[in-house]
Amino acid sequence: MKILIVDDNPTNIIIIREILKKEDYSDTVEASSARGMFERLGVSSPGEPADPPASDIDLILLDMMMPEMDGIEACRLLQQYDNLKDIPIIMVTAVGDSKKLAEALDAGAVDYVTKPINKVELMARIRLALRLKQEKDWHKERDQRIQEELKLAALIQNAVLSPPIHDALFEIDALYRPSSELAGDLYSWYPLGDGRYGIILLDMMGHGISSSLFCMFIASVLKDTVSTYVEPEKVIQELNRRFNMLYIDSQLVQYYFTAIYLVVDTKYKKIDYVNAGHPPALFYHGDAPVAQLNAVCPPVGLFDKIEAQTQTISYEQEGHLVLYTDGLTEAVEGTQEEQLDWLKRKLHGGHLFQKEEMERLLLDEALSAEREDDKCLVWISLKGGESKE
Numbered sequence: 001m002k003i004l005i006v007d008d009n010p011t012n013i014i015i016i017r018e019i020l021k022k023e024d025y026s027d028t029v030e031a032s033s034a035r036g037m038f039e040r041l042g043v044s045s046p047g048e049p050a051d052p053p054a055s056d057i058d059l060i061l062l063d064m065m066m067p068e069m070d071g072i073e074a075c076r077l078l079q080q081y082d083n084l085k086d087i088p089i090i091m092v093t094a095v096g097d098s099k100k101l102a103e104a105l106d107a108g109a110v111d112y113v114t115k116p117i118n119k120v121e122l123m124a125r126i127r128l129a130l131r132l133k134q135e136k137d138w139h140k141e142r143d144q145r146i147q148e149e150l151k152l153a154a155l156i157q158n159a160v161l162s163p164p165i166h167d168a169l170f171e172i173d174a175l176y177r178p179s180s181e182l183a184g185d186l187y188s189w190y191p192l193g194d195g196r197y198g199i200i201l202l203d204m205m206g207h208g209i210s211s212s213l214f215c216m217f218i219a220s221v222l223k224d225t226v227s228t229y230v231e232p233e234k235v236i237q238e239l240n241r242r243f244n245m246l247y248i249d250s251q252l253v254q255y256y257f258t259a260i261y262l263v264v265d266t267k268y269k270k271i272d273y274v275n276a277g278h279p280p281a282l283f284y285h286g287d288a289p290v291a292q293l294n295a296v297c298p299p300v301g302l303f304d305k306i307e308a309q310t311q312t313i314s315y316e317q318e319g320h321l322v323l324y325t326d327g328l329t330e331a332v333e334g335t336q337e338e339q340l341d342w343l344k345r346k347l348h349g350g351h352l353f354q355k356e357e358m359e360r361l362l363l364d365e366a367l368s369a370e371r372e373d374d375k376c377l378v379w380i381s382l383k384g385g386e387s388k389e
Contacts, residue, residue, distance in 0.1 A: 001130065002027045002056055006037045006071075007063040007092065012115070016061060016092075019119050025126070029057075034066055034074035041084055046077045054083045059129055064093035064104060064112075072100070076107040086136060088129040092117070150209075154182055157212055160219045162188045169266040170197060171381040173353045178374045184211030184257075185325050185376040186219055190226050195267035198226040198235070201378050202259035202300075203278065203325040214255055217246065232261050232274035233308040236297065240306040256301035260293065260323055264380065270314045271321065276300050279326050280340075282347060285319035290344050293321075320351040321380040327373030353379040 003020060005028055007013050013030050020028055031037040035046065037060070042052035046069070064071040071091055079085045091104045091112040101112055110132065111125045164173040174187055184204035192198050202218065204211040221242050229235045236259065243257075260281055262273035275281070277299035280292035297308040329339035346361050358377070 001025060001058050002029065003126075004029050004031065004037065004040060004057045004060045006031045006034065006060060006066075006074075008032050008066045009063070012063065012092070012117075015117060016122075019117065019122060020126075023123050034069035034071070037062070037074060038077075041078075043081065043084075046074070047080070051081050051083055055087065057087055058133065059126065060087055060089045061092055061126075062089050062109070064091050064095060064100070071109075072104050072107050075104065075109050079108040086133070086140075088133050090125055090129055150182060153212065154178075157182060157216060160188075160216070161186070162190075165189065165191075165197070167266075169195065169383045170264065171353065171383070172197070172199065173355060173379055175355065175358055175377045175379075176375070179327070182208055182212035183374040184208075184215060185327070185374040186215045187323075187376060187378050188219065188222050188226075190223060192227070192230060192263065195265060197264045197266075198230065198261070199264065199323070199378070199380065200226070200235075200259060200261040201278070201323040201325065201376065202257045203327075203374070203376075204257040205255050210255070214243075214246070214257070218243065218257070230263065231310060232263060232272050233310045235261050236274045236276050236300065236308045237306055240300045240303075243301045244304060254302070256299045258299045262293075262321075264321075264382070266382070269316060269382075270312055272310050272312050274308045274310055276306070276308065279324060279329065281321060281323045282344060283313065283315075283319065283321045284348065284351065285315050286317040290348075315382055318351050319382045320347075320353075321382065322347050323378040323380075325374060325376045327375040328377060330373060331375065351381050351383075353381055 003025060005013050005016050017028050017030070020026070029040060031040050038046045041055050041057065062071045062075060075089055075091070078089070085108065088110045089108060091109045092115065093101070093112060094115040096114065104112060110129050113122050113125055161174070161176070165171060172189055176185065178185070185202070187201045189197055189199040200222065204214050218239065225235055225238050225242070229238050239259070258276060258278040260273060260275045260278040262271055264271050273293055274297060275293055275295045276297050277295050280294045283291040283293060285291065291313065293311070296311055297306055300306065324343070329343055332339050332342050334342070358379070
């Protein structure tokens with residue numbers, strides 16, 4: 001345990017050092033000025049922006065009244081450095097002015113002792129400050145471990161997202177920006193054979209650890225569910241059954257997710273879908289007005305059973321279909337109708353996906369607001385070719 005004593009009076013340093021030595025705190029270092037303190041802490045010029053390396057000092061006993069720079073100013077400057085601001089500072093002062101003492105505490109000091117030094121009082125305050133620092137260090141280490149685990153979880157979560165597909169009659173890609181390390185949006189797609197593809201985009205309520213865990217559960221059952229049931233209404237109903245298996249009696253919040261699941265058949269040029277409480281997908285087809293794939297049933301997880309009916313749309317010409325989560329539109333100011341009109345305008349144009357342009361037009365503009373929710377967009381390009389009857 002290393003303690004730094006800072007005082008311009010050599011006698012005061014000797015007194016404090018001897019008190020500490022008799023209490024088995026013999027590992028002490030001294031500085032005769034605030035500048036000397038900063039030099040010992042690795043700061044050559046107090047106030048410079050560069051953060052010094054982590055210090056081996058565990059506590060600072062800092063004299064309040066010193067020439068050139070007093071203890072209060074030194075304490076205030078010390079708080080600018082991330083590697084130093086958590087070192088507890090006990091102010092040593094002969095001043096009984098309550099305003100000055102309050103100013104010292106506001107500047108970052110954790111406590112103070114008055115001169116002449118009372119041995120019992122000094123040691124009690126040192127032990128308290130060191131206990132608090134030990135507890136704070138423990139919390140910092142724990143938080144660091146949690147952050148590292150969250151980063152690992154985010155990498156795993158990102159790994160389950162489907163890669164782009166580029167086929168002769170069909171292309172699919174996505175834009176995705178989570179609001180935090182862990183997100184509540186998930187997209188996946190699966191080739192079903194004979195020119196068909198099963199595609200899902202879902203948005204779990206909230207975001208963070210809980211939503212991410214629910215998303216990972218859904219991701220673990222998606223492939224089996226899609227390949228077994230295929231038809232949109234059956235897939236949504238099975239996901240609802242699986243999700244309700246996670247019910248917890250003491251759970252204060254009822255989790256659920258909105259989803260849109262569709263099967264694109266490039267051979268017969270049709271799209272079967274179920275929209276479970278999700279924002280409407282947008283379908284651009286030739287010169288026809290933008291079609292909306294609106295919700296046809298409640299979100300998944302709200303009820304024990306869910307009634308869903310598959311909807312079908314057909315296409316003859318080239319087109320594109322866009323699925324998205326509400327975090328994208330809600331980042332733009334205006335009513336829901338105005339937000340949807342904004343998105344329709346941004347997505348109008350060529351049918352092939354221009355990823356960099358879409359990032360600039362959509363995500364960068366939407367992110368001018370605060371990032372309060374995950375933002376996801378899935379783009380499906382439907383290419384030409386003769387349909388099969």
